[in-house]
Amino acid sequence: MTTLRLTDLEKRFGGVVASEDVNMTVPAGRITGLIGPNGAGKTTIVNMITGMLPVTGGTIHVGDTDITHAPAHEICRAGLARTFQNIRLLGETSVIDNVLIGFHRHKSSSLLSALLGLPAAGRETRALRDRAMALLDRFDLARFADYPAGGLSYGHQRKVEMARAMAAAPDFILLDEPIAGMNDVESEGLAQIFRGFAEDGKGVLLIEHNVRFVARLCSHIYVLDGGRLISEGTPDHVLNDPGVIAAYLGDAHA
Amino acid sequence: MTGAIAGYLPLFDLYLIHLGLAFSQYIVLRAGVFSLATAALAGIGAYTAGIFAVNLGMHPILGLVAGTLTGMGAAVVLSIPLARLRGVYQAIATVAFIQIVLSLNIYSESLTGGAMGLNNIPKTVGTVTLLVFAAGATYLIWALERGRIGRAFDAIRQDEAVAASLGISITRHQTLAFALSGALAGLFGGLEAYHAYALDPNQFGFHLLITVLSYVILGGRNSVAGPLLGTALLIILPELARPLAENRMIIYGIMLIVVINYLPKGVADTFLDWWRARRLGRQGGAP
Numbered sequence: 001m002t003t004l005r006l007t008d009l010e011k012r013f014g015g016v017v018a019s020e021d022v023n024m025t026v027p028a029g030r031i032t033g034l035i036g037p038n039g040a041g042k043t044t045i046v047n048m049i050t051g052m053l054p055v056t057g058g059t060i061h062v063g064d065t066d067i068t069h070a071p072a073h074e075i076c077r078a079g080l081a082r083t084f085q086n087i088r089l090l091g092e093t094s095v096i097d098n099v100l101i102g103f104h105r106h107k108s109s110s111l112l113s114a115l116l117g118l119p120a121a122g123r124e125t126r127a128l129r130d131r132a133m134a135l136l137d138r139f140d141l142a143r144f145a146d147y148p149a150g151g152l153s154y155g156h157q158r159k160v161e162m163a164r165a166m167a168a169a170p171d172f173i174l175l176d177e178p179i180a181g182m183n184d185v186e187s188e189g190l191a192q193i194f195r196g197f198a199e200d201g202k203g204v205l206l207i208e209h210n211v212r213f214v215a216r217l218c219s220h221i222y223v224l225d226g227g228r229l230i231s232e233g234t235p236d237h238v239l240n241d242p243g244v245i246a247a248y249l250g251d252a253h254a
Numbered sequence: 255m256t257g258a259i260a261g262y263l264p265l266f267d268l269y270l271i272h273l274g275l276a277f278s279q280y281i282v283l284r285a286g287v288f289s290l291a292t293a294a295l296a297g298i299g300a301y302t303a304g305i306f307a308v309n310l311g312m313h314p315i316l317g318l319v320a321g322t323l324t325g326m327g328a329a330v331v332l333s334i335p336l337a338r339l340r341g342v343y344q345a346i347a348t349v350a351f352i353q354i355v356l357s358l359n360i361y362s363e364s365l366t367g368g369a370m371g372l373n374n375i376p377k378t379v380g381t382v383t384l385l386v387f388a389a390g391a392t393y394l395i396w397a398l399e400r401g402r403i404g405r406a407f408d409a410i411r412q413d414e415a416v417a418a419s420l421g422i423s424i425t426r427h428q429t430l431a432f433a434l435s436g437a438l439a440g441l442f443g444g445l446e447a448y449h450a451y452a453l454d455p456n457q458f459g460f461h462l463l464i465t466v467l468s469y470v471i472l473g474g475r476n477s478v479a480g481p482l483l484g485t486a487l488l489i490i491l492p493e494l495a496r497p498l499a500e501n502r503m504i505i506y507g508i509m510l511i512v513v514i515n516y517l518p519k520g521v522a523d524t525f526l527d528w529w530r531a532r533r534l535g536r537q538g539g540a541p
């Protein structure tokens with residue numbers, strides 16, 4: 001079983017320290033939680049893991065592979081996929097085409113046959129369309145397949161993003177506040193889907209402000225505040241940690 | 255009757271050549287590169303083909319292959335510094351490239367004929383040949399945009415960071431777009447050389463840049479129908495009345511301003527969007 005491992009990870013924006021001494025392990029087959037007040041540095045960590053922000057210190061490994069300074073598209077090929085806190089779908093493009101783009105790393109036809117529109121490329125596109133429809137079905141989105149993604153409701157757009165990330169068939173999926181703005185029924189549906197990811201053997205990193213939701217799904221939770229980990233462990237341990245309570249209350253009173 | 259048709263043949267030939275150049279411009283925009291180098295790349299292809307025929311006495315097929323390859327090679331070289339730039343800076347750099355190619359052309363008088371141009375090129379390309387190449391280029395663009403590469407181009411154009419997070423190499427795809435753009439410009443430049451008897455350096459300057467860009471902006475940047483329609487409209491419209499034809503550039507300028515403001519997606523793409531929305535509306539079940 002591989003793991004995603006962060007060692008002494010550090011990020012500085014000029015003088016601002018957004019992460020420092022972050023040591024985390026995201027094992028395959030489990031959902032790992034990452035919580036913390038606003039501005040704690042959660043998104044910054046995901047951006048560093050996925051190669052969207054240069055790392056200023058420490059290392060990131062998938063299994064034995066060092067991806068600390070790899071470019072974003074190679075990190076995807078190493079088996080990592082993500083969703084975005086501020087949804088980033090291709091708004092002009094249809095829902096199904098958004099998902100199709102997620103399959104990019106599994107191309108089967110050659111460049112030449114893709115260029116010349118040879119039968120192999122046509123077969124590839126048809127096979128991927130079927131798989132994209134199956135994914136949309138899993139997220140209960142099949143009926144929106146041909147609509148421009150930008151026109152869907154907020155909750156539906158989040159799910160399209162998850163379907164797109166899953167199309168890359170990642171070993172690890174990083175979800176940045178996936179249930180923000182959803183009602184209880186919708187988030188319960190997604191909880192089932194996330195458990196499904198873990199049962200399929202994928203490692204899931206779940207970032208959420210809804211602490212109860214995280215506590216229900218995760219066996220191990222990391223708590224971040226001011227760029228540093230202030231606690232980690234089982235939901236019970238973490239939620240009763242005086243340091244964590246102080247961080248959240250401090251945040252609420254700030 | 256045949257007389258009337260023959261009268262329009264030069265216009266149709268112009269359409270076929272400019273269609274290839276419009277696709278050259280289209281493909282880089284589609285991949286999210288704001289390059290305006292098509293005019294210079296066409297000039298490189300045209301002069302290569304012309305010199306192959308006039309100075310070296312080569313067969314036109316060899317000349318066209320050479321024009322295509324030099325256009326492609328120049329584009330790939332150009333893509334290296336351009337990969338570091340974005341948006342309007344890419345546009346400025348490519349306009350500078352057009353000026354450099356133009357100046358080199360004029361200075362290399364012994365090879366290119368300098369300001370006098372390259373003359374006495376044997377005419378070996380007619381309407382049928384142009385039609386075959388234009389159809390081929392249309393097919394290439396159509397095939398490309400419905401497959402994996404078209405999807406990658408669309409992703410890069412709309413959000414580079416997302417594209418990269420899905421495993422798409424920005425540099426690789428934009429270099430590919432440049433190579434295709436350069437090959438198309440070089441090929442259709444070469445066809446122009448073998449169709450027109452003579453080449454003039456200023457033929458591949460700012461004027462051609464605006465013309466080709468107008469075709470794509472008016473027609474649309476997101477489907478093969480865009481350049482097909484945009485090029486046709488802009489070649490036919492000024493012919494409807496003599497005074498218009500004499501002020502082609504003014505019309506193109508006014509048209510660009512109007513279209514960018516009121517039909518930013520271009521005529522063909524706006525229509526296709528409307529048609530798709532209508533079809534979805536009929537199916538019912540709005541999201």
Ligand SMILES: Nc1ncnc2c1ncn2[C@@H]1O[C@H](COP(=O)(O)OP(=O)(O)OP(=O)(O)O)[C@@H](O)[C@H]1O
Binds near residue numbers: 017037043
């Ligand atoms: N590009 C940047 N330049 C400078 N500072 C940044 C940049 N990105 C993030 N920061 C800073 O880093 C800190 C952590 O931000 P981050 O977005 O990672 O927090 P977060 O935990 O995801 O917060 P939230 O819960 O609101 O999403 C913040 O203080 C933020 O201002």
Ligand SMILES: [Mg+2]
Binds near residue numbers: 042044
């Ligand atoms: Mg965040």
